[in-house]
Amino acid sequence: MITLMLLVARIPDVPATEETISGHDDIEAQKQVMDKMPERTDRDQRTALVIPCHNSDHEAFQRVMESAFVHFHPSSIFIIDNARTMHPKNNIFRNFVRSLHPEINYIWSPIGSKNAAQLVGAVAAKNYEFIFTVDDDVCIPANFRAPVDKINDVTKGVAFPLKATNAAGNVPLFLVAWQDVEYRMAGLVKLAESDICGVLYPHGAGWFCERETLIDLISNYHSLDFIAEDVNTGISMQKMKKRIAFDASCVLETEVPTTFLGPGLNWYNQRVRSWEMGRHGRLLAFMGRMLFSFNGQTTLHGIFWQKFVHFYSIACIIVDWVRVPVLVTMGGNGIYWRQAGLLMLVSVFPVLAYNYISCRRRPDMRTPFWGAMTIPIYKQIYALVSLIGAVRSVLYYIGGHNKPKTVKQMIKEGDERAFWLDPRFEANPAFLADAIEEKGS
Numbered sequence: 001m002i003t004l005m006l007l008v009a010r011i012p013d014v015p016a017t018e019e020t021i022s023g024h025d026d027i028e029a030q031k032q033v034m035d036k037m038p039e040r041t042d043r044d045q046r047t048a049l050v051i052p053c054h055n056s057d058h059e060a061f062q063r064v065m066e067s068a069f070v071h072f073h074p075s076s077i078f079i080i081d082n083a084r085t086m087h088p089k090n091n092i093f094r095n096f097v098r099s100l101h102p103e104i105n106y107i108w109s110p111i112g113s114k115n116a117a118q119l120v121g122a123v124a125a126k127n128y129e130f131i132f133t134v135d136d137d138v139c140i141p142a143n144f145r146a147p148v149d150k151i152n153d154v155t156k157g158v159a160f161p162l163k164a165t166n167a168a169g170n171v172p173l174f175l176v177a178w179q180d181v182e183y184r185m186a187g188l189v190k191l192a193e194s195d196i197c198g199v200l201y202p203h204g205a206g207w208f209c210e211r212e213t214l215i216d217l218i219s220n221y222h223s224l225d226f227i228a229e230d231v232n233t234g235i236s237m238q239k240m241k242k243r244i245a246f247d248a249s250c251v252l253e254t255e256v257p258t259t260f261l262g263p264g265l266n267w268y269n270q271r272v273r274s275w276e277m278g279r280h281g282r283l284l285a286f287m288g289r290m291l292f293s294f295n296g297q298t299t300l301h302g303i304f305w306q307k308f309v310h311f312y313s314i315a316c317i318i319v320d321w322v323r324v325p326v327l328v329t330m331g332g333n334g335i336y337w338r339q340a341g342l343l344m345l346v347s348v349f350p351v352l353a354y355n356y357i358s359c360r361r362r363p364d365m366r367t368p369f370w371g372a373m374t375i376p377i378y379k380q381i382y383a384l385v386s387l388i389g390a391v392r393s394v395l396y397y398i399g400g401h402n403k404p405k406t407v408k409q410m411i412k413e414g415d416e417r418a419f420w421l422d423p424r425f426e427a428n429p430a431f432l433a434d435a436i437e438e439k440g441s
């Protein structure tokens with residue numbers, strides 16, 4: 001699949017003045033790079049930054065905000081703190097946000113959903129035409145520019161490539177480097193899709209969208225289920241017959257798990273409990289998009305390519321289940337494992353071709369060399385984890401997974417958590433958080 005993408009995708013060169021500097025680097029260094037760049041246009045002024053978060057690490061969040069201040073005025077930044085209570089338990093995080101800059105918009109949302117938080121932020125950002133939404137561990141590179149020029153009557157969103165890092169902004173060997181290779185290859189696929197049929201699924205870590213489209217998407221199409229929320233976003237855009245472009249001129253940095261089974265968000269829990277469960281749980285959705293809709297495509301090559309990607313997604317899920325009888329019957333056969341190991345070694349070559357042919361003029365897009373050379377090890381580990389995630393997905397959904405209410409359901413039932421409909425929200429989107437301060441005083 002990656003070899004096919006290499007034949008289709010064309011990674012654009014970036015002018016020397018658009019040098020990429022990590023959001024983890026010194027803020028003064030970012031400003032020096034900004035001085036070399038063309039004057040910002042009004043497109044940046046028309047974009048609001050929305051960051052859903054909860055229990056965010058203060059040090060990591062401060063680095064994120066430092067990278068954001070290079071591009072966004074504090075008054076255009078909307079921090080949506082969300083959980084499943086009508087009011088925050090305390091003002092610790094809000095006071096921390098105030099310490100960063102008093103003009104940042106802090107809003108409490110009583111819906112424990114990242115996508116609901118994005119909706120709240122988009123509704124609150126009523127003076128802006130576009131929304132750039134990122135997770136609370138994503139640093140914005142110095143050469144970021146709001147990709148307003150990619151938005152038109154059909155294309156309403158823009159996805160970006162990702163770089164995986166640890167908390168310090170580094171890419172150490174093994175787990176973090178392997179995830180970086182994984183993200184770079186996913187970006188390559190999205191770049192190929194963009195030129196043919198539009199990106200099917202934007203990275204959940206960060207993407208750009210027309211404000212009215214984002215509000216419509218989450219209000220009328222999205223399930224608000226955090227599991228596979230980025231896939232649900234792509235499926236919603238397909239239902240709306242809208243497209244997502246890809247901006248390869250800059251790379252967003254996102255912090256990833258650094259341990260397989262360590263404390264906090266480890267890699268195993270992320271993949272088994274969320275990513276792989278979500279992928280297998282969307283099997284029927286993939287089939288529906290492939291069999292029963294053109295998803296707004298109007299050209300033969302666009303229809304064919306999108307159907308092919310959906311088919312590939314379905315095939316990957318089937319392969320996970322085929323592994324069960326294969327491992328049962330062949331797991332004790334040494335010849336099988338030797339042949340499988342040699343076959344997995346082939347996965348090194350597409351990554352090296354990506355690094356040194358496709359990205360020969362884009363060092364910021366390359367993967368770490370030793371990460372590429374050892375990626376077969378990661379693939380073997382992931383094969384096992386994807387199987388565990390598949391089994392857990394079946395048990396989870398058969399066991400009666402209760403999906404959260406959609407926005408439509410909340411509004412229809414008069415749910416008080418749809419607080420953006422409250423008249424007080426228009427004048428003060430932070431009124432739920434203010435109630436705690438008033439009570440304390």
